[in-house]
Amino acid sequence: MHDAxxxxxxxxxxxxxxxxHYLFVPLTLGLxxxxxxxxxxxxxxGKRIYRQITQFxxxxxxxxxxxxxxxxxxxxxxxxxxxxxYSSFVGDIFGAPLAIEGLMAFFLEATxxxxxxxGWERLRRGQHLAVTxxxxxxxxxxxxxxxxxxxxxxxxxxxxxxxxTMRMELHSLSALIFxxxxxxxxxxxxxxxxxxxSIFVAGVSAWYLLKNxxxxxxxxxxxxxxxxxxxxxxxxxxxxxxxxxxxxxxxPTKLAAMEALWQNEDAPMPFNLIAFPSQDDQTNxxxxxxxxxxxxxxxxxxxxxxxxxxxxxxxxxxxIKAGIPAVSALKTLSKSxxxxxxxxxxxxxxxxxxxxxxxKRYTDDVTRATPEQIRTAARDTIPPVAPxxxxxxxxxxxxxxxxxxxxxxxxxxxxxxxxxxxxxxKVAVWMIPVPFIANEAGWIVAELGRQPWTVYGVLPxxxxxxxxxxxxxxxSLAGFALLYTAFIVVEMYxxxxxxxxxxxxxxxxxxxxxxxxxxxxxxxxxA
Amino acid sequence: MELYAAMQVIWWLLLxxxxxxxxxxxxxxxxxxxxxxxxxxxxxxRRVALNVIGPHWEGNQVWFVLGGGAVFAAFPLIYxxxxxxxYVVMLLLLWSMIMRPLGFEYRSKxxxxxxxxxxxxxxxxxxxxxxxxxxxxxxxxxxxxxFHFDWTLTSFYTGSFLWLLNPFAILCGLLAVSxxxxxxxxxxxxxxEGTIYDRARTLAIGSAVVAAVLFAxxxxxxxxxxxxxxxxxxxxxxxxxxxxxxxxxxxxxxxxNFHADGRLWLLPALGFAGLLLGMLSASLRRSHLAWWxxxxxxxxxxxxxxxxxxxxxxxxxxxxxQSLTVWNSSSxxxxxxWMLGFTLVFVPLVVWYTSWAFYVMRGKVTADDVVNDEHxx
Numbered sequence: 044m045h046d047a048x049x050x051x052x053x054x055x056x057x058x059x060x061x062x063x064h065y066l067f068v069p070l071t072l073g074l075x076x077x078x079x080x081x082x083x084x085x086x087x088x089g090k091r092i093y094r095q096i097t098q099f100x101x102x103x104x105x106x107x108x109x110x111x112x113x114x115x116x117x118x119x120x121x122x123x124x125x126x127x128x129y130s131s132f133v134g135d136i137f138g139a140p141l142a143i144e145g146l147m148a149f150f151l152e153a154t155x156x157x158x159x160x161x162g163w164e165r166l167r168r169g170q171h172l173a174v175t176x177x178x179x180x181x182x183x184x185x186x187x188x189x190x191x192x193x194x195x196x197x198x199x200x201x202x203x204x205x206x207x208t209m210r211m212e213l214h215s216l217s218a219l220i221f222x223x224x225x226x227x228x229x230x231x232x233x234x235x236x237x238x239x240x241s242i243f244v245a246g247v248s249a250w251y252l253l254k255n256x257x258x259x260x261x262x263x264x265x266x267x268x269x270x271x272x273x274x275x276x277x278x279x280x281x282x283x284x285x286x287x288x289x290x291x292x293x294x295p296t297k298l299a300a301m302e303a304l305w306q307n308e309d310a311p312m313p314f315n316l317i318a319f320p321s322q323d324d325q326t327n328x329x330x331x332x333x334x335x336x337x338x339x340x341x342x343x344x345x346x347x348x349x350x351x352x353x354x355x356x357x358x359x360x361x362x363i364k365a366g367i368p369a370v371s372a373l374k375t376l377s378k379s380x381x382x383x384x385x386x387x388x389x390x391x392x393x394x395x396x397x398x399x400x401x402x403k404r405y406t407d408d409v410t411r412a413t414p415e416q417i418r419t420a421a422r423d424t425i426p427p428v429a430p431x432x433x434x435x436x437x438x439x440x441x442x443x444x445x446x447x448x449x450x451x452x453x454x455x456x457x458x459x460x461x462x463x464x465x466x467x468x469k470v471a472v473w474m475i476p477v478p479f480i481a482n483e484a485g486w487i488v489a490e491l492g493r494q495p496w497t498v499y500g501v502l503p504x505x506x507x508x509x510x511x512x513x514x515x516x517x518x519s520l521a522g523f524a525l526l527y528t529a530f531i532v533v534e535m536y537x538x539x540x541x542x543x544x545x546x547x548x549x550x551x552x553x554x555x556x557x558x559x560x561x562x563x564x565x566x567x568x569x570a
Numbered sequence: 571m572e573l574y575a576a577m578q579v580i581w582w583l584l585l586x587x588x589x590x591x592x593x594x595x596x597x598x599x600x601x602x603x604x605x606x607x608x609x610x611x612x613x614x615x616r617r618v619a620l621n622v623i624g625p626h627w628e629g630n631q632v633w634f635v636l637g638g639g640a641v642f643a644a645f646p647l648i649y650x651x652x653x654x655x656x657y658v659v660m661l662l663l664l665w666s667m668i669m670r671p672l673g674f675e676y677r678s679k680x681x682x683x684x685x686x687x688x689x690x691x692x693x694x695x696x697x698x699x700x701x702x703x704x705x706x707x708x709x710x711x712x713x714x715x716x717f718h719f720d721w722t723l724t725s726f727y728t729g730s731f732l733w734l735l736n737p738f739a740i741l742c743g744l745l746a747v748s749x750x751x752x753x754x755x756x757x758x759x760x761x762x763e764g765t766i767y768d769r770a771r772t773l774a775i776g777s778a779v780v781a782a783v784l785f786a787x788x789x790x791x792x793x794x795x796x797x798x799x800x801x802x803x804x805x806x807x808x809x810x811x812x813x814x815x816x817x818x819x820x821x822x823x824x825x826x827n828f829h830a831d832g833r834l835w836l837l838p839a840l841g842f843a844g845l846l847l848g849m850l851s852a853s854l855r856r857s858h859l860a861w862w863x864x865x866x867x868x869x870x871x872x873x874x875x876x877x878x879x880x881x882x883x884x885x886x887x888x889x890x891x892q893s894l895t896v897w898n899s900s901s902x903x904x905x906x907x908w909m910l911g912f913t914l915v916f917v918p919l920v921v922w923y924t925s926w927a928f929y930v931m932r933g934k935v936t937a938d939d940v941v942n943d944e945h946x947x
Contacts, residue, residue: 109675112628113668119638120664123653128724130653134646135901139909142639145632146916154629154920154927160945161625165930205902207809209723210646212902377721380814509654510726519661526665530672537679547944 045404045508052516053125053508056523058490060117062483063527067111069482072186072233073240074104075152075179077271079172081264086172096260097175098163099546100244105160106541110534112153114527124519129497129507136202136213137192140220144188152181186233194225196498197489198293204396206376206389211501223289228489231282234275235485238445239478241272245452247542249471252462257545265461265471269452276446283442284340291341294499295350296424297492300431302337303327304351311345312337317436320428325352352425359398360421366399368392370409397501404505426494434487441481448474575807575897577906581644582883582896584913586876592637593704593746593868594753595630598861599623601754603670603697604747607690609758609769616690617678617940617947622761624947625931627674629924634667643909647723647812647899648883652707655717655727659703659734666699678947697754698747705746708875709739712792712824714887723811728888738795741788748781749871752848753864759857761935771852774860778849785841785871792878797823798885798893805897806881812898817890824878834877841870 078101085093119141122130130137155177162171195202201218202211213219245268251261291298298304303320304312305327314336318327338347350358369392375385392399401423402409405416412420448470455461461468493499497507602623610616623630642649653660669692677689713736716729755774759767796819803815828834844867851860879885884894900906940946 105675106679109671112631113671116635116668117664119635120653120660122642123638123649124657124660125654127650127654128722130642130650131647131723131725134642134649135905138639138643138646138649138901139905142636142643142909143912145636145639146912146920149635150629150632150916150920151923153632154626154924157625157628158927158930161943162930163945164943205809207811208902209811213905213908216904216908374721377811377813380810506722506724509657510724511654511657515657518658522661522665526668533672533676537676541679 045505045510046513048513049511049516050505050508052513052520053511054504056516056520057121057125059520060114060121060523060527061490062486063531064111064114064118065482065486066479067107067114068186069232069236069239069478070107070243071104071111072182072236073238073275074100074107074243075175075182076237077240077244077267078104079175079179080267080271082172082175084267086168092259092263095546096264099260100264101159102541103247103538105156106534106537108156110530113530117523125509125511126497126507127509129502131210132502132507133195133202133211133498136195136199136211136219139213139216140188140192140195144185144192148181148184148188150181152178152185155181183233186236187229190229190232191220191222191225193489194222194228195219196496197228197290197493198222198224199498199501200224204393206373206386207380209373209377211498224286224293227282227286227289231279231286232485234278234282235478235482237275238272238279239482241268241275241449242445242474242478244268245272246471246473246475249468250542251545253465253468253472258462260546262462265452266456269449269456272445273449273453276442276449280442280446283439287341288343291349294493296352296355296426297431297488298341298349299352299355300426300428300492301435301488302341302349303330303428303432304337304349306353307351308348310338310348311335312348314340315432318432320432322425322428352428356421356425359424360417362395362398363401363417363420365392366395366397367402367409367412368399369396370399370402397496397498397503400506401495401503404503423495426492431488431492434484434491438481438484438488441477441484445474445477445481572807574809574903574906577903577910578806578896578900580910581900581906582876582880584910585640585644586872588633588637588640590865590868590872592633593749593872594865595633597701597746597750597868598753598757599627599630600670600697600701601750601752602757603673603693603754604701604751605754605758605770605773606693606697608773609755609766613683613686614937614940615766616686618762618766618935618937619758620674620677620693620947621935621940622758624674624935626924626927628671629927631670640909644901644906645883645894645896645899646901647894651717651725651894652715652884654725655715655729656707656710656734657727658731659707663700663703666696668696669693670696674947697750701746701750702740702743704743706735706739706743708746709736709742710734711875711879711882711884712795712797713738714798714819714885714890714893716888717884717886718889718892719812721813723813738788738791741784741791745781745784745788745871748777748784749845749864749868751777752781752845752852752867753861756848756852756857756860756864759852759855760861761933763934763936771855771857774852774857775849778845778852778864781867782842782845782849785838785845789838789874792824793822795824796821797826797878798882798890799823799826800881800895803895803897808897809902810898812892812894815891815893815895815898817885817893819890827877827880837870837873837877839870841867841874844868844870 078097081093081097085097155174158174159178200222201215202213205212244264248261248265251257303315303318305325313332313334316331316333318330320327338345341349368388372385372389375382399409401420402412406412455464495504497504602619606616606619610619673689673693677686717725717727719725752774755770758770799818799820801816801818804810844863848860848863851863881896882893883899886893
C-alpha cells in the first residue's frame with residue numbers, strides 16, 4: 044500500500060520541478076527560432092548589425108538554455124525515481140517518444156549548439172546559418188516528442204493492456220504519434236514559446252530604448268519581435284481553442300473543472316466569466332455569466348452541451364463497479380497466468396480496469412470495496428475545480444493582453460514612432476514576466492486537470508508513485524529546493540547582468556568588463 | 571530464433587552500445603572536470619582545459635540522456651526498479667550532473683576568483699561523483715539488489731542507501747572514475763599544449779595503471795562471488811512477468827557464460843590491452859591513438875560485465891526468483907522493433923554530424939584563443 048503523504052510529496056516534487064523546468068523551455072523554443080530569423084537577415088543583407096543582434100540574443104539564449112538542460116535531466120530521472128509503477132506500467136509506450144526525442148532532437152540541438160557558439164570564426168556564413176537552424180529544429184522537435192509522450196497521459200491512444208505482462212503495451216505507433224491531442228498541444232505549446240521569446244526580446248529592447256542605449260540593435264530587435272509576436276499570439280489563441288475542443292472530448296472532467304460546470308444545463312450553455320467554485324457544495328458562488336457562450340466555445344455550435352460534474356461522477360461510479368472484476372481477474376492471472384476463466388473475465392471488463400484501480404487507494408482487495416468507498420472514488424475523478432478554473436482564466440486573460448500588446452507594438456513600430464511612446468516602452472518592460480506566468484498557468488490546467496490520473500482513465504496517480512519513505516521524500520524535496528533556489532538566483536543575476544552590459548560594442552554605459560569585444564571582432568567591424 | 575527473442579538480444583546489445591557511448595563520450599568530459607583543478611593551476615589554464623571540450627560536452631551529454639531514454643523504452647521494468655530502488659544514489663548522481671551545464675556556461679561569466687573557484691569545484695564534483703555512481707551501480711548488479719514485487723508489479727526496495735556503497739561497488743566506482751580520468755587526460759592532451767599537456771600526460775599514465783589494477787582485482791572478486799543462475803523460466807521471447815521464474819545463487823556462477831563460450835575471454839583481454847597500450851601511447855605522446863585505445867578499453871570492460879551478467883540485468887538479492895532479466899523486463903516486440911528502426915536511421919546520422927562538429931573544431935586550444943574569443947567558456 045502507498046502512503047498518502049508519500050504520494051502527495053511525490054506529486055508536489057514533480058509539479059515543482061516540472062514548473063521550474065518549464066520556466067526555461069518556452070524561451071529556448073522561441074528564441075532559437077528568433078535567432079535563426081535574425082541570422083537569416085544577416086545572411087541576406089550582410090549587415091554587421093544583424094550579426095551583432097544574433098550574437099547578443101544568442102548570449103542570453105545560452106544563459107537560459109543551460110538551466111533548461113540541467114532541469115530537464117531531473118525530469119528524465121523523476122519518472123523512474125518517483126513514479127516507478129507508472130514507468131513500468133506504461134513504459135512500453137511512454138518510453139519510446141522520450142528515447143526518440145533524445146535520438147532525433149536533443150542530439151541535433153546539443154551538438155549544433157556547440158558549433159553555434161564556437162563556430163563563428165570557423166564556419167562560412169551559410170554554414171553557420173544552417174547550424175543555427177539545426178538548433179532551432181532540434182529544440183522544436185524535442186518539444187514535439189515530449190508532447191507526444193504527454194498526450195498519451197492525457198488521451199491514451201494506440202495502446203492496450205496485456206495481461207501476460209501485466210502492463211499497457213503499444214499496438215499502434217501512428218495512433219500514438221498522430222494523437223489529435225498531441226498535434227494541437229504541440230502547436231499550442233511551441234507557439235507559446237515563440238510568444239514568450241517575442242515578449243522577452245521586445246521587453247529587453249524597450250528597456251534599451253528607454254535608456255537610450257544600443258538604439259540600432261534595440262529598434263531592429265523590437266520590430267522583429269513585434270511582427271513575430273503578433274503572428275505567434277494569434278496562433279496560440281487559435282490553437283488553444285482547438286486544444287480545448289479536442290481536450291474537452293477526451294477529458295470531460297478537465298473541461299468541467301475548467302468551466303466550473305456542476306450540474307447539467309441545457310443548450311445553449313452560459314459561460315462562467317467569473318465564479319467562486321466550491322468543491323464541497325458542488326456549486327459556484329458569485330457567478331457572472333455570459334449567455335450562450337460556453338456552447339459556442341466548446342462545441343462550436345449553439346445547441347451543443349457538455350456534461351457537468353454531477354453526471355460525470357455518476358458515470359464514474361458505474362465504471363468503477365464495472366472495473367472491479369477486471370482487477371480481481373488480474374490478481375488471479377498474476378498467480379496463474381493463462382487461466383481461462385480469469386482471462387475471459389478480464390477481457391469482458393478491460394475498458395474499466397483503470398476505474399477499478401481507483402479503489403486501490405481505499406482498499407487492498409477491491410472486491411470488498413464498500414459502496415461508500417466506491418462513491419468516494421467516484422468523487423475523486425473530479426479534479427480540484429477552483430485552481431483549474433482560475434488558472435485557465437488567468438492564462439486566457441494574459442494571452443489576450445499579449446495579443447493587444449503586440450497589435451499596438453506592430454502599429455507603433457511600423458509607424459516608426461515606438462521610441463516616442465515611452466509609456467508603451469514601459470509597458471513592454473513590464474510585460475516580460477507575463478508569458479512565463481501564462482505558460483505556468485497552462486501547465487496547471489493541463490496537468491492538474493488530468494487528476495486523479497497519470498494516464499487518463501487508465502492509471503490512477505495514487506498507484507503510480509514509487510513506494511518510498513516520507514524521509515526519502517523530504518530529503519529529495521529539500522535538496523531540490525536548495526539547489527533550484529541557488530540556480531535561479533544565479534541565473535537571474537547573470538541574465539540581468541548580461542542585459543545591463545548589453546551587446547559587445549564600443550564602450551557603452553555598462554563600463555568595461557570581462558566581455559570586452561575581441562580585437563579581431565573590432566577589426567572586422569571596421570571592415 | 572523467434573523474432574521477439576532476437577529483438578530482446580539486439581536491444582541488450584544496443585544497451586551495451588549506448589552505455590559504451592555514454593562511458594566514452596560523457597566519461598571523457600567528466601574526466602576533464604575531475605582533473606580540472608590539477609591540470610589547470612591558473613585560471614587561464616583551466617579555461618584552456620574547459621574549452622578543449624567546450625564545443626562538444628553538450629552534444630556528448632546526450633549519450634547520457636539517450637541511455638536513460640533507451641532503458642526506459644526498451645527495458646521499462648529496469649528503469650523503474652533501478653531508478654526508484656537506488657533513490658538516494660540517483661539523486662546524488664542527478665544533483666551532481668545538473669551542476670555541470672551551469673559550471674560550463676556560468677563559470678567564466680564573472681571575473682571574481684571565488685566565483686570561478688566555486689564552479690571549478692562544482693565541475694570536479696559533477697565529473698567525479700557521476701562516474702563513481704555509474705561504476706558503483708554496475709558493482710551492485712553483480713551482488714544483487716534487495717527488491718521485490720507485489721502481484722501488481724509494484725516494486726519495493728528493502729535495502730538502505732549505505733548498503734549500495736559496499737566495498738565491491740566502490741571498487742567498480744573507482745574503476746569507472748580512473749577510466750574517465752584516463753579519457754579526460756588524453757582529451758586534454760589532444761587539445762592543449764605546454765604544461766597542461768604534461769600534467770595531463772602524467773595523469774593519463776597513472777590512471778591507466780590504476781584502472782588496469784582495479785579491473786584485475788574486480789575480476790578475481792567476481793570469480794568467487796555468489797552468482798545468479800536461472801533454474802526455470804518461461805524463456806526467451808515469451809511475454810511474461812518476473813513472477814514466473816526460479817533463480818538460484820551459486821558461487822562462481824558469473825563465470826558460467828565464459829566457461830560456456832571461451833571466446834568471451836577476448837572481452838577482458840580487450841579491456842587490459844586497451845588500458846595498457848593506451849598508457850604506452852600516452853607516454854609516447856600519441857594521445858589520439860591513446861584516446862581510441864581508451865575507447866576500446868571501455869568496450870572491453872563494459873562488455874566483460876555484460877557478458878558475465880547475461881541474461882540478468884538486475885538480480886534481486888532478497889527475492890532472487892524475481893530477478894530482472896533480458897527476457898522478463900523488456901518492452902513488447904512492437905516497441906522494440908520500432909525503436910530499432912529509429913536507431914538504425916538516427917544513430918548513423920548522429921555519428922556523422924558529431925564527427926563533422928569535431929572536425930570543424932579540430933586543433934589545439936591556446937591561452938590566447940581563450941582570452942581573445944568572447945564565446946569561450
